Amino acid sequence: MGGNMKSVSVSDKKRKPLWTKAFLITSLSNLLLFFSFQMLIPTIPTHVSQLGGSDVQVGLVIGIFTISSLITRPFAGRALDLLGRKHVLLVGLAICTLTIAGYSYMAAVALILAARFVHGIGWGLSTTSLGTVIADIIPPERRGEGMGYYGLSNTFAMALAPLTGLWILQTYGFPRVLLISTCLALLSLFSSLFITYSKPLPPEKSAQPPKFTDRLWERTALLPSFLLLCTAICYGGIVTFITLFGHEAGISNVGWFFLCNASMVLIVRPITGVLFDRKGPQWVLLPGALFTITGLLLLSYAHSEVSLAVSALCYGVGFGSIQPALQAWTIARAAPSRRGAANGTFFSANDLGIGLGAMALGALASFSGSYAVMYRCSTVLIVVFILIYGWCYWHARRSRAQGAQR
Known part of the structure; x- marks a missing residue:
């Protein structure tokens, strides 16, 4: 790692x-x-x-x-x-x-x-x-x-x-x-x-054939895919319930959220892509997670189109940073001959997350009686994102330091 x-x-x-x-x-x-x-x-x-x-x-x-x-x-x-x-x-x-x-x-x-x-x-x-x-x-x-x-x-x-x-x-x-x-x-x-x-190099033949599950899923893609799952669940809650939240908060036109979010993503993605290549994923993923949390919290307190737009701008910075960085990291971790399986694993996490977000966060909103509370609670997933990635990053640096001392 x-x-x-x-x-x-x-x-x-x-x-x-x-x-x-x-x-x-x-x-x-x-x-x-x-x-x-x-x-x-x-x-x-x-x-x-x-x-x-x-x-x-x-x-x-x-x-x-x-x-x-x-x-x-x-x-x-x-x-x-x-x-x-x-x-x-x-x-x-x-x-x-x-x-x-x-x-x-x-x-x-x-x-x-x-x-x-x-x-x-x-x-x-x-x-x-x-x-x-x-x-x-x-x-x-x-x-x-x-x-x-x-x-x-x-x-x-x-x-x-x-x-x-x-x-x-x-x-x-x-x-x-x-x-x-x-x-x-x-x-x-x-x-x-x-x-x-040019076609990628064929995989090296191994003496022992891979397991059936290893043929379908790429193990090196599991960590970034799980992190994507956390963010996709939050996104599933947004696309499914943003209109109903607008009715609850008295916001007539929630379309501003998607327009501002997409605009910020268009601005951020080229910048964070270069940052990823030059500095590494930690310089993109951790700030992106903080912006995502900020966007979700601001969204939960929004009561006007202006405050909704501000929350969308913050969320757009996070969303636009995390998703391409995780995909690039997934590809970097996988062998060229396993990129298909890696992408299958990655996109499956995205689909699963959006579906889980629609169901689980919908149940949470029904239980709490408020879509605003639902969005605030969904920030826990991004906290999990930060803790897991932070631990993996610390563990990787510690392993490199120990290896350099030997």
Whole structure:
């Protein structure tokens, strides 16, 4: 662990280029895929409700998708390392495109729910593949910076796509939403055909075959994935209950939180990425955790759009710092031949965290009778984040010091 905690120090003259053709095309493909996906997040539940779906069925629209993608990711990681990145990526994008197009022909809620399960499989395959491909492409000495810039495509889609989808739904109807979403997914598939890069070295053959669980999960990714889980649970509480919290606090337009949060993430990610490469993960993760706690506490006390925006700015600094740093750290800890499994483990933690946040924090809000109390209590998870990472960092430094004395 000690070597993984150390920063990468390379002079600017020796640094390999980041903005290569492969990097740009992969980032574009990711942007198109996420924009297509984010357009459907607020619109499909509305469509299911208009078809006569119950509140439970509306919730299942998100739940079934999350479950299927969560189940798929470990197998996607194994397939990426075994079959190759591009084959798995194209299959995943094809499933996403065909499923989105198929929503147009499904007038029954049961059929939509079944399609959401299939869509989740495609999503798990494609996003895990794109994350692994970009990890292969980015030069190791610029991994934090590269992951920061790559993550901006997700942030840009998160900021604009839901609003765009709702506007199209209200102006032109749900069929037009599906048409545009399908075209974006198809463009993502088409652009991915042009991704070319050097394949990672094959894994070294060992005398003893790995266990089944080791084939699906990457052990070196467990620590950063657990830290991501802590932050994802908090984020799940925000995206699920922020509207209801707004009603409780008397804030009419909670959309300001997402806009300010995304804006700050866009600003912070390139900066913290460079800091990660030059100083190491501790210079990004610990300050990011403190900003996240501050953002959650300010959010719990917000009673106006201005105070809501301030909380979003603080939370955006934390969110924009932690997620790409943890992903870069995950890739740095894994062998090149195990990056697929590492990304599968990492993204599974994110999916699981958001789902747990929606359920566990929802139960906490019901028990306490206040969403504000729920957000204050969720800061405990970030305290756990700080304690665990702090202990691991201290232990790694102590091990290095003892090794130097021998």
